[in-house]
Amino acid sequence: MVSVAMSKLKRIVPAATVIAILIAIWWLVIVATHSAIFPTPWQVVTGTLELTRDGTLWADIGASLMRVGLGFSLAVSIAVPLGLWMGWVRGAFSTLNPIFQILRPISPIAWIPIAILWFGVGDASPIFLIFMSSVFPMVVQTTAGVHTIERRYLRAAENFGVSRYTLFSRVIIPAVLPQIIVGMRIGLGVAWLVVVAAEMIALRSGLGYLIIDSRNAGNRYDLVIGGMVIIGLIGLSLDGAMRLMEGIRLVKWRYAH
Amino acid sequence: MPIKISVRDLAKRFLTDQGSLQVVNGVSFDVADGEFVAIVGPSGCGKSTLMSIIAGFDRPDQGSVTVDGAAGKGPSSKGILISQQGSVFPWLTVQQNLMFGLNDHAPSDKEEIADHYAAIVGLKGFEKSYPHELSGGMLKRVELARALVVKPEILYMDEPFSALDALMSLRMRKELLRILAVERHTVVLITHDVEEAIHLADRIFVLSARPATIQATFEVPFEHPRKLSSPEVQDLRESILRELGV
Numbered sequence: 001m002v003s004v005a006m007s008k009l010k011r012i013v014p015a016a017t018v019i020a021i022l023i024a025i026w027w028l029v030i031v032a033t034h035s036a037i038f039p040t041p042w043q044v045v046t047g048t049l050e051l052t053r054d055g056t057l058w059a060d061i062g063a064s065l066m067r068v069g070l071g072f073s074l075a076v077s078i079a080v081p082l083g084l085w086m087g088w089v090r091g092a093f094s095t096l097n098p099i100f101q102i103l104r105p106i107s108p109i110a111w112i113p114i115a116i117l118w119f120g121v122g123d124a125s126p127i128f129l130i131f132m133s134s135v136f137p138m139v140v141q142t143t144a145g146v147h148t149i150e151r152r153y154l155r156a157a158e159n160f161g162v163s164r165y166t167l168f169s170r171v172i173i174p175a176v177l178p179q180i181i182v183g184m185r186i187g188l189g190v191a192w193l194v195v196v197a198a199e200m201i202a203l204r205s206g207l208g209y210l211i212i213d214s215r216n217a218g219n220r221y222d223l224v225i226g227g228m229v230i231i232g233l234i235g236l237s238l239d240g241a242m243r244l245m246e247g248i249r250l251v252k253w254r255y256a257h
Numbered sequence: 258m259p260i261k262i263s264v265r266d267l268a269k270r271f272l273t274d275q276g277s278l279q280v281v282n283g284v285s286f287d288v289a290d291g292e293f294v295a296i297v298g299p300s301g302c303g304k305s306t307l308m309s310i311i312a313g314f315d316r317p318d319q320g321s322v323t324v325d326g327a328a329g330k331g332p333s334s335k336g337i338l339i340s341q342q343g344s345v346f347p348w349l350t351v352q353q354n355l356m357f358g359l360n361d362h363a364p365s366d367k368e369e370i371a372d373h374y375a376a377i378v379g380l381k382g383f384e385k386s387y388p389h390e391l392s393g394g395m396l397k398r399v400e401l402a403r404a405l406v407v408k409p410e411i412l413y414m415d416e417p418f419s420a421l422d423a424l425m426s427l428r429m430r431k432e433l434l435r436i437l438a439v440e441r442h443t444v445v446l447i448t449h450d451v452e453e454a455i456h457l458a459d460r461i462f463v464l465s466a467r468p469a470t471i472q473a474t475f476e477v478p479f480e481h482p483r484k485l486s487s488p489e490v491q492d493l494r495e496s497i498l499r500e501l502g503v
Binding site for chain 2: 152153155156158159160161162163166170171174175177249250251252253254
């Protein structure tokens with residue numbers, strides 16, 4: 001147990017050191033230049049604590065997470081069945097893949113004007129943008145997952161003459177599940193990038209709004225940076241949560257060895 | 258004994274960039290019910306293609322395969338293919354793998370049947386394990402048990418033990434013989450290992466280099482358990498190797 005703790009410590013120490021050095025340099029530069037606008041790390045901390053006390057920070061985090069949750073769930077519920085279908089049915093793939101390949105490289109930010117036109121400036125716009133940004137990577141990963149199922153497994157299923165239901169529930173879906181999880185990790189990562197950008201433009205709540213509002217209402221750069229750090233930390237935890245899914249027994253075979 | 262599998266004039270060619278490649282050309286043989294035949298041949302001679310056709314996964318360009326007098330209608334659980342790479346599903350436990358082919362049983366019966374066959378192949382205590390937690394030899398046992406569970410009449414074995422080390426391969430052969438002594442399946446084995454063929458089979462077909470045809474047939478008259486070091490076995494081995502040009 002001691003050696004496990006030691007090796008964990010050995011991995012954390014260098015990373016923590018780099019972060020500490022960066023903060024130290026930042027601090028020194030601000031002190032040396034007597035900057036009037038750019039805050040010191042300590043000002044960022046006190047500014048952020050101020051926001052937690054009046055509750056706006058929690059409201060903004062909640063608003064952003066709610067939008068990501070809705071848009072992302074909607075995307076999963078469409079992308080996974082669609083990806084399985086496109087992977088299994090050749091005609092569906094050759095019909096739909098070209099249009100997806102054209103839509104996929106369009107930055108979700110480019111959809112913002114259209115989102116406002118269609119959905120106004122309420123919650124529907126960012127949810128639509130999150131949906132658009134995360135649905136394509138998940139469709140692509142799921143489809144690729146079906147295409148890369150090894151032939152020997154499909155042959156075995158054919159050999160035992162199982163029903164279509166068994167084929168899907170016992171072979172195809174479990175075989176593709178690791179790829180679906182990879183797609184979900186990518187999709188959620190993009191969704192988190194997009195929600196902040198969307199909130200900067202059209203909304204009156206959320207972490208993106210917090211950043212842009214702090215700048216507009218009196219150059220509160222301590223809150224701008226505090227917001228950025230919180231976005232980073234939440235993004236990290238979301239990815240960590242998705243990584244936990246790689247540990248469930250049903251997909252462990254893919255990551256073992 | 259009645260004829261179980263009848264193979265007539267099989268031919269198969271593949272289209273490649275350099276034109277067409279004749280892989281199998283005019284293979285005919287019969288397998289009796291309960292018989293164990295082995296097909297040996299040099300590597301790349303079209304053995305696996307031949308097996309794919311016999312087991313119903315591929316169609317021949319010419320010729321026919323009949324099982325019990327009826328033309329093969331593609332793969333079914335009447336004959337299970339066990340291949341070199343194996344096809345144990347890595348996302349299912351040993352028990353779930355064994356239950357995979359059981360379609361019309363009550364769930365509790367399925368578990369009972371699966372555990373029965375797990376015990377037969379020596380996997381007792383590993384029912385809840387996942388394949389990536391098992392060794393290569395144990396994976397082969399899972400594969401064999403999964404096939405036995407559906408009570409197939411025929412086992413098609415394509416280099417089943419080639420990926421194992423020599424000791425484990427020998428152990429698996431003995432296991433297979435022990436099981437076959439009880440269950441009496443008809444077996445078609447494809448192998449490049451002459452000793453394995455002599456150890457297991459009643460009859461051995463030697464294939465030529467591509468395009469594959471049957472070049473020679475050997476009866477294996479020895480009683481089980483066979484002593485592989487006996488002079489008769491060594492003589493047979495020599496003659497088969499001579500046919501293979503070694």
